Amino acid sequence: MTDNVRVRFAPSPTGPLHMGGVRTALFNYLFAKKHNGTFVLRIEDTDQTRYVANAEKYIINSLEWCNIPFDEGPGKNEKFGPYRQSERKDLYKQYADELLASGWAYYAFDTAEELDAHRKNHEEKGKTFIYNWHNREKLQNSLALSSDEVKAKIEAGEKFVIRFKTPKDETLVMEDEIRGTISVNTSTLDDKVLFKSDGMPTYHLANIVDDHLMQISHVIRGEEWLPSLPLHVLLYRAFGWDAPKFAHLPLILKPVGKGKLSKRDGDKLGFPVFPLEYLNEATGDVSRGYKEDGYFSDAFINMLAFLGWNPGTERELFTLKELTEVFDLKRVSKSGAKFSPEKTKWFNQQYMQLKSDSELSGAFALILAKKGLKIENSYIEKVVSLVKERAVFVSDFWDLASFFFENPSEYEAKAVKKQWKETTPDLMKELISVIEGIETFESENIETIVKAWITEKEVGFGKVMQPLRLSLVGALKGPHLFDIIEMVGKEATIQRLNNAISNL
Ligand code: GLU
Numbered sequence: 001m002t003d004n005v006r007v008r009f010a011p012s013p014t015g016p017l018h019m020g021g022v023r024t025a026l027f028n029y030l031f032a033k034k035h036n037g038t039f040v041l042r043i044e045d046t047d048q049t050r051y052v053a054n055a056e057k058y059i060i061n062s063l064e065w066c067n068i069p070f071d072e073g074p075g076k077n078e079k080f081g082p083y084r085q086s087e088r089k090d091l092y093k094q095y096a097d098e099l100l101a102s103g104w105a106y107y108a109f110d111t112a113e114e115l116d117a118h119r120k121n122h123e124e125k126g127k128t129f130i131y132n133w134h135n136r137e138k139l140q141n142s143l144a145l146s147s148d149e150v151k152a153k154i155e156a157g158e159k160f161v162i163r164f165k166t167p168k169d170e171t172l173v174m175e176d177e178i179r180g181t182i183s184v185n186t187s188t189l190d191d192k193v194l195f196k197s198d199g200m201p202t203y204h205l206a207n208i209v210d211d212h213l214m215q216i217s218h219v220i221r222g223e224e225w226l227p228s229l230p231l232h233v234l235l236y237r238a239f240g241w242d243a244p245k246f247a248h249l250p251l252i253l254k255p256v257g258k259g260k261l262s263k264r265d266g267d268k269l270g271f272p273v274f275p276l277e278y279l280n281e282a283t284g285d286v287s288r289g290y291k292e293d294g295y296f297s298d299a300f301i302n303m304l305a306f307l308g309w310n311p312g313t314e315r316e317l318f319t320l321k322e323l324t325e326v327f328d329l330k331r332v333s334k335s336g337a338k339f340s341p342e343k344t345k346w347f348n349q350q351y352m353q354l355k356s357d358s359e360l361s362g363a364f365a366l367i368l369a370k371k372g373l374k375i376e377n378s379y380i381e382k383v384v385s386l387v388k389e390r391a392v393f394v395s396d397f398w399d400l401a402s403f404f405f406e407n408p409s410e411y412e413a414k415a416v417k418k419q420w421k422e423t424t425p426d427l428m429k430e431l432i433s434v435i436e437g438i439e440t441f442e443s444e445n446i447e448t449i450v451k452a453w454i455t456e457k458e459v460g461f462g463k464v465m466q467p468l469r470l471s472l473v474g475a476l477k478g479p480h481l482f483d484i485i486e487m488v489g490k491e492a493t494i495q496r497l498n499n500a501i502s503n504l
Pocket of ligand 1: 010012203207220221222225
């Protein structure tokens with residue numbers, strides 16, 4: 001398809017990166033990789049009032065954890081750098097000046113108080129104040145004032161902004177890769193500020209100038225930026241530059257009810273909305289992260305890929321590499337994508353099955369070490385292979401498998417009541433001597449011998465198997481009973497049977 005695909009992820013470092021932001025980064029990454037293109041990270045930090053110092057590091061760490069590193073960005077292949085807008089500050093003014101010179105922009109001196117007064121005034125009449133063609137000639141700007149007046153104001157050090165002069169009554173026809181053709185009448189737009197009185201460009205100017213200078217071919221970003229599209233398209237035209245292609249990704253919606261997924265939904269329903277845990281240094285608040293909650297990054301990414309995109313088949317599991325092969329902007333939907341915490345867990349559970357036992361046992365070993373258990377790796381691996389089917393997180397392993405490591409300290413009351421009968425202790429005593437006599441202590445062999453004994457005794461399988469399980473596990477759960485018996489060994493099996501006989 002397109003030659004030389006260059007896309008960018010352009011977050012503002014105002015706090016932790018929301019999972020919606022990660023999804024935007026992911027779609028950019030996938031698109032870039034699919035077309036052998038370049039994925040750029042640009043830090044949009046022109047709004048000094050909202051700047052948060054540790055946010056950039058957080059963003060970079062998040063991309064790393066997700067395995068979607070940028071090709072170019074702060075500190076990496078800086079061929080179009082710098083990649084922090086604050087470090088490009090001096091560059092933007094000349095572009096604002098260019099628009100002033102060509103008549104596409106104008107100085108405006110209206111103070112915040114004056115603008116507020118206009119707004120109020122309009123509200124009282126049931127109208128909305130829009131700074132544009134229909135009133136700009138009556139306001140404090142270089143279109144209304146003489147050039148001498150303008151010069152005098154600037155020389156006197158009066159504060160000014162630079163506004164875009166939006167054309168009047170033009171039907172602007174725009175293309176979006178996801179939404180198709182969109183048209184807007186320019187008369188409804190306001191004359192947005194491009195350059196602020198603090199000497200900084202606004203998002204709009206800096207974003208367009210940088211996308212141009214960094215030779216961005218496709219702008220892939222969230223739907224919330226769609227209202228800015230007309231201005232951006234007009235800016236490209238005003239500069240005489242070719243515009244990139246645009247694609248606005250659908251919103252991520254809350255799991256229940258309507259509206260955008262917010263951090264509050266996460267807190268309420270108990271799921272993270274951030275990739276990594278985040279400490280708000282100002283308040284001391286800590287927000288949960290997918291990583292720390294025990295999600296595998298590849299499961300998280302696979303889940304995110306399906307928020308607003310689908311491959312057109314029933315298949316749901318894709319590695320990152322496979323995603324880069326099948327991803328297509330044409331299959332991104334226009335309508336919002338509902339986030340589901342259950343589905344996210346499902347993905348994690350699926351990835352758990354795909355991970356090797358040795359990888360999982362490494363993570364489980366850390367949990368065991370914290371409990372003071374130093375166990376041989378091969379044993380942990382075997383345990384993992386037996387229980388992982390039922391696990392969503394590595395942290396589930398202990399609950400699912402503690403009986404592989406220690407004797408049960410209690411017995412589930414309901415099960416005891418139902419399964420531990422008056423005749424059980426004698427039966428278990430006999431079973432102990434059967435087990436004592438088994439030479440080859442391997443699951444299959446133990447099973448054959450124990451079952452043969454049960455058949456011979458004519459007591460019914462449940463009468464033996466359930467109390468046996470209860471004695472070994474403390475509950476009526478767990479994998480194949482004879483696997484457990486082989487694993488814990490003859491001695492521990494007999495000990496557990498004796499414990500149950502004396503305790504129950
Ligand atoms: N800085 C904007 C943001 O925080 C970038 C929007 C865009 O991609 O144009 O999302």
